[in-house]
Amino acid sequence: MPELPEVEAVCRKLRRDAVGALIERVIVYRARSTHPQHPSELERAAGQRIESIERRGKNILIHLSGGLVLRVHLRMTGNLFVVPDARLHSERVRVCFALQDGRGLVFEDTRALGVINLHGTEDLDRVLSDIGINPLTRAFTPEWLVQAASASKRPAKLFLMDQSIIAGVGNIYAAEALFRARIDPRKPMNGIRRPKLEALHAAIVDILRQGIKAAVIAYSKPGDYSDTRFIVYDRKDEPCNTCGRKIQRIVQGGRSTYFCPGCQC
């Protein structure tokens, strides 16, 4: 489920629902979800108030009183939201923060690959020191991308998905941005010419912004948010909207890459 746009949607909802709430009790149902910390570490959040919500790439940072920060990574199937009654939630909930008003902030995660940790402000910086540029800030310019590209000979798709370069782009939006910019996902980054990189820059920003809009709407409704269709992602053997050739699926870095062999060459 979550790449930058979906994580951003989760954060916006939490700002509305969770900020100001007092954490009364922490219940860890699945010890490994706090890896590498011991579940008891999380219990230090009890008695603290939720002051603000921040997003760094795909990380959700919940700033608490007392200088503590909860860091949540949703990985593949995680979700984080407030339920009206802390005692009533699904069996997929790995951690529950019981709030003083009776509600619950729950970390739900079907595949249980997600992680939730508690940090002091010092070691938070250390944990996040490897995070790349925020593609939705003014620092992310075409010039920045040209520079970064010149320093990497990795295939374009893997470059985009590297969280230490650009923070937040994942498998779907990488594929979509490359299609929009008509770049072959296998092409070494340092071999892509400036006009293409400028197009890629615009595509990344556009697609993420549009993704946030869609995700905010999807997350505001109950139920299923996986009904969105994409231009190339998950469209193996379907005809390209632009040229009609069949979308191809290849594997890069152990992940599926979808692209149009006609448009992206």
Next chain:
DNA sequence: TCGATCCTGTAG
């Protein structure tokens, strides 16, 4: 730079 690994669920 691979491949395995952490997990559960769904589609074919």
Next chain:
DNA sequence: CTACAGGATCGA
């Protein structure tokens, strides 16, 4: 049954 899933980390 197998393949694959919107992520990241680890060791070879």
